[in-house]
Amino acid sequence: MINIGVCIKAVPDYEVPAEKFYLQGNRMSGDYKYVLGLYDEHALEVGLQLRSKLESKLYAISYTKKEYVSTLKKALSMGADELIIIESSNDDPFQTAYNLANIIEKYNIEIVILGRVSSDLEREMVPPLVAGILNRIYLPYIVSISSESNGKSFLCVQQLDNKNLHLLIKEKFVASITDAPCNLPRIPNLKEIMKSKTKPLITEEEINFEKFNWAQELSAKIPKYEYINETLPNDDLSFTAKLLLENLKKEHCL
Amino acid sequence: MIIKNVLIISDDDKDRLGELNFVAKKFSDNIDAIVFTNKKELEIDVKKAYGINNIPPNSIETILPLASKYDVILTNGTVGAHIGGILTLKLSASCVFGVSEIKYDEFIFSHSAYGDKAVIDYKPEHLPLVLILKEKYFEQLTTNQLMEIEWLECKKDNIEIVKEEKIEKEVELDKAKIVIGGGRGIGSKEGFAILERIAKLFGGVVGASRAAVDNGWISHQYQIGQSGAMLSASLYFAFGISGATQHLSGIKNVKCVVAINKDEEAPIFKRARYNIVADWKDFAMALINELEETNG
Numbered sequence: 001m002i003n004i005g006v007c008i009k010a011v012p013d014y015e016v017p018a019e020k021f022y023l024q025g026n027r028m029s030g031d032y033k034y035v036l037g038l039y040d041e042h043a044l045e046v047g048l049q050l051r052s053k054l055e056s057k058l059y060a061i062s063y064t065k066k067e068y069v070s071t072l073k074k075a076l077s078m079g080a081d082e083l084i085i086i087e088s089s090n091d092d093p094f095q096t097a098y099n100l101a102n103i104i105e106k107y108n109i110e111i112v113i114l115g116r117v118s119s120d121l122e123r124e125m126v127p128p129l130v131a132g133i134l135n136r137i138y139l140p141y142i143v144s145i146s147s148e149s150n151g152k153s154f155l156c157v158q159q160l161d162n163k164n165l166h167l168l169i170k171e172k173f174v175a176s177i178t179d180a181p182c183n184l185p186r187i188p189n190l191k192e193i194m195k196s197k198t199k200p201l202i203t204e205e206e207i208n209f210e211k212f213n214w215a216q217e218l219s220a221k222i223p224k225y226e227y228i229n230e231t232l233p234n235d236d237l238s239f240t241a242k243l244l245l246e247n248l249k250k251e252h253c254l
Numbered sequence: 255m256i257i258k259n260v261l262i263i264s265d266d267d268k269d270r271l272g273e274l275n276f277v278a279k280k281f282s283d284n285i286d287a288i289v290f291t292n293k294k295e296l297e298i299d300v301k302k303a304y305g306i307n308n309i310p311p312n313s314i315e316t317i318l319p320l321a322s323k324y325d326v327i328l329t330n331g332t333v334g335a336h337i338g339g340i341l342t343l344k345l346s347a348s349c350v351f352g353v354s355e356i357k358y359d360e361f362i363f364s365h366s367a368y369g370d371k372a373v374i375d376y377k378p379e380h381l382p383l384v385l386i387l388k389e390k391y392f393e394q395l396t397t398n399q400l401m402e403i404e405w406l407e408c409k410k411d412n413i414e415i416v417k418e419e420k421i422e423k424e425v426e427l428d429k430a431k432i433v434i435g436g437g438r439g440i441g442s443k444e445g446f447a448i449l450e451r452i453a454k455l456f457g458g459v460v461g462a463s464r465a466a467v468d469n470g471w472i473s474h475q476y477q478i479g480q481s482g483a484m485l486s487a488s489l490y491f492a493f494g495i496s497g498a499t500q501h502l503s504g505i506k507n508v509k510c511v512v513a514i515n516k517d518e519e520a521p522i523f524k525r526a527r528y529n530i531v532a533d534w535k536d537f538a539m540a541l542i543n544e545l546e547e548t549n550g
Contacts, residue, residue, distance in 0.1 A: 012368070021371055028368050038481065121367040121374070122480075123351040124386075128339025137311050137412055140335040155416070160332050161267070165309070166417035176335075179481050181474050214342065214349050215376040218362065222372050227511075231529040237540035244512065244528055245544060251527075253489045253510040254432075254456075 002056040002151045005109035006047040007100055007130070008075055010034040010068035026220035027091075036074045039115030041185035043177040046145055047113050048079045048186070054147040057081050061103055063096045065089050069201070076196035077188035084202045091121065094212040097129035102207055104134060111154070112174040116140065124176075131174035139173060143180040255361060255381060259284040261324035262300065263317065263333055266291035270331045271298055272394030277387060278328050279395060280358050286324070288317060288406070290333060295400045305403035310336035312411045318344055320406075325381045334386040341384050348378035351386040369480050370503035390428070390484055390507065424475055425459045427483035432458030432490075433508075435478055437501075438465035439494020439515065439534055446472050448538050449493060455545040461485070463501045479504035494534040497522030514538075 012021070012028065013035045021030040044060065051058045060075035062068075063086045076083050084107070086099050104112055112134070114127040124140075131138030143164075144157045153170040159178060177183065188196075232240050248254045260278045264271050266289050275298055278285045286302040290310060296303055304320070306313050310333055321327055321341055329338055334351075342349040354373070355364040363385065364373045427433060434453040436446055446460060453460045461478045462471070478485060480500040490508040495501060497513070497520055505511060505525070513526035514537050523529045530537055 021368065023372065026374060028372055117480075121365075122369070123365060123367075124335060125339060125349075125351045128335070128337075129343065132340040132343035138336065138340065139311060139413075141332060159421075162421050162423060164419040164421060165415055166419070167309075168414040168416045169412070171412065179474075184468075213379060214347075215363070215378040218375040218377055220367075220372050220374040223370075227525060227527060229523070229526065229529060231523075231531065234530060234532045237532060237537050238544065240530055240532070240537065241540040241544040244530070244541075245548065247528065248489065248510065248512075251510060 002054055002111065002147075003107060003109040004047050004051055004056050004058045004111045004113065005104050005107065006040070006044050006058065006060050006075070006080065007112070007114040007126070008040040008044065008060050008062045008072055009037045009115075010062075010064060010071040011037045021222070023220055023222060026217060034068055034071050036071055037115050039117055039177065039179065041078070041115075042179045042183045043113045043115040044075055044078050044080065045183045045185045046142070046177050049183070050111070050145050050147060051079075054151050056151070059084055059107060059109060061100060062086070063088055063099045063206075073196065073201070074188065076199045076201075077193040078186060079192060080199075082200045082202060084204055086204045086206050088206045090206075092211075093123060093125035093129060094214060095209060097126050097133055098209040099206055100126070101130050101133040103204055104130070106204075110172050111145070112136070113145070114174070114176045116176045116178050127174060127176035134172075134174065137169065137171065137173045139167065139169075139175045141178045142175040143178060144182055145175060257281045257325045257381070259286070259324050260326045260328060261285075261321055262287040262298075263321070263327060263329040263337060264289055265331060265333050266293055266296060267331065268297065269394060270389060271296070272396060273387060273389065273392040274328050274330060275299055275397070276393045276395040277356065277385075278326075280356070281326055288320065289403070291403070293403070295402055297397055297399065298401050299395060299397040299399050300401060303401040303403050305405050306408065307405070308408045308411070309413065309415065311413050312408045313337075313406075314340055315410075316406050316408050317341070321345065322382075325383065327382060327384045328387065329385070330387040330389055338384055338386045345382050345384070347382040347384045348380050349384040349386075350376045350378060352388050353385050354388045354391045366503075369499045370506055371499055390486060424473070425461075427459060427461050427476065427478060427485060429486070430459045431488050432456045433461045433478070433485055433487045434458055434491045434493070435461040435463065435495055436466055436472070436493045437463035437495030438469070439496075440466060440471065441494070443471045445494075445535070448535065448542075451542055452491070452538060452545070455542065455549060456489075458487075458489070463495050463498070465498075492522050492526065493538060495522050496520045497525060
């Protein structure tokens with residue numbers, strides 16, 4: 001039996017317009033809902049596809065605020081076997097990575113999968129740090145993982161600029177997942193949603209590791225972009241098209 | 255902080271190397287580079303260029319002892335993603351990942367967060383420092399200097415490359431000068447055929463929002479935004495695109511945006527230079543007629 005761990009996080013809904021956000025301290029706040037990270041959903045999908053072809057158990061793991069637990073339960077309705085929550089309001093990438101690594105070791109998780117950016121303010125720090133702490137190989141930009149020789153080795157497809165590399169790996173590893181049509185997240189069906197209500201939700205204690213002095217966070221701001229805006233007349237669209245093309249030529253955009 | 259030397263770690267992509275080289279020069283003239291490549295020479299302005307003909311995960315043990323001799327380690331792209339975290343931990347370095355702006359005099363590094371809706375400033379307090387730069391946020395240093403490569407060997411291959419497939423890209427959105435984008439409002443595959451006609455008339459390419467891709471109207475290669483391509487076009491048409499934040503981050507560097515949408519409250523209008531409140535298809539047909547007339 002192989003243990004697969006997928007690290008997940010709740011993030012502000014991607015569809016929320018920028019003007020609905022404001023800063024509270026150095027973090028965004030606003031009138032919006034939280035959703036399961038989109039990249040994390042891709043990571044879950046890769047994990048679920050792997051589990052379906054291998055005798056394995058899939059843990060969804062999150063270092064998160066308590067209030068987001070109900071959002072994170074989507075992982076169970078997508079098909080994860082258990083959800084492990086480490087409650088914290090800290091978002092330091094090193095604390096996050098150390099706590100996730102601690103759970104990964106505690107539950108003897110062999111294959112660790114994370115979404116590419118959604119877990120840490122798009123810094124992409126947590127996945128490689130988890131790998132570094134665990135002393136495992138780190139593979140970013142993975143789009144699929146399949147088992148070879150019944151879990152003795154794994155074939156990972158890595159999507160780089162202009163090529164796909166098929167990588168064979170024979171040891172424990174950490175992969176971060178990028179989006180691709182082959183790992184488009186599944187939509188939970190009613191049966192899975194009902195089943196998820198009986199699946200285990202485990203709460204683990206946060207551990208305060210020694211602070212890693214990586215940089216002092218100074219301040220955050222919402223950048224103001226000034227765009228000169230012009231609404232063109234729309235009663236005669238042929239005229240609008242002509243006017244637009246003239247203006248674009250004048251402004252050397254064509 | 256006094257920076258004595260800088261190490262660039264990159265693949266051999268000319269743009270990425272140029273950006274790293276530009277930033278490195280701001281810190282020191284004493285720059286070396288480790289480049290993942292199979293080329294014999296590289297256009298780069300450094301004192302010494304080391305080459306590795308392998309993949310980053312197999313090269314960590316080779317890079318570490320060398321990297322430990324430098325005050326600043328600069329990287330970006332896929333190489334940065336592979337090695338940045340591990341180098342930071344193993345060297346007990348300070349670090350800033352996803353750097354989008356640098357105040358060199360104050361030694362402050364900014365990172366764009368929340369899909370470019372906010373910028374957070376960081377000040378590292380000790381060296382060595384590992385910096386992962388965001389691509390396309392910095393100028394490129396161009397040089398004619400050809401550096402010969404001193405090759406580094408990797409001791410052990412932990413990962414075996416069993417196959418390498420070249421991806422034939424239908425479109426290079428990040429390099430296109432004119433992009434005709436379509437979103438949820440386009441409503442069908444057939445709608446994108448109309449945008450294709452406009453793209454041809456302009457000598458540009460078609461792009462799409464995530465919503466259009468998720469609906470299966472166009473392939474993932476055409477996606478613009480946080481999870482797709484980042485444009486550097488001089489002109490971008492947004493047909494039927496509302497302007498979700500993740501899409502706006504992909505058109506951040508576009509010089510001129512023309513937005514066409516029926517909904518005059520659509521957020522895209524705040525980013526656009528020219529707003530046209532109209533049905534996308536009606537305006538698209540009018541534009542095609544005008545372009546065909548102009549082109550003769």
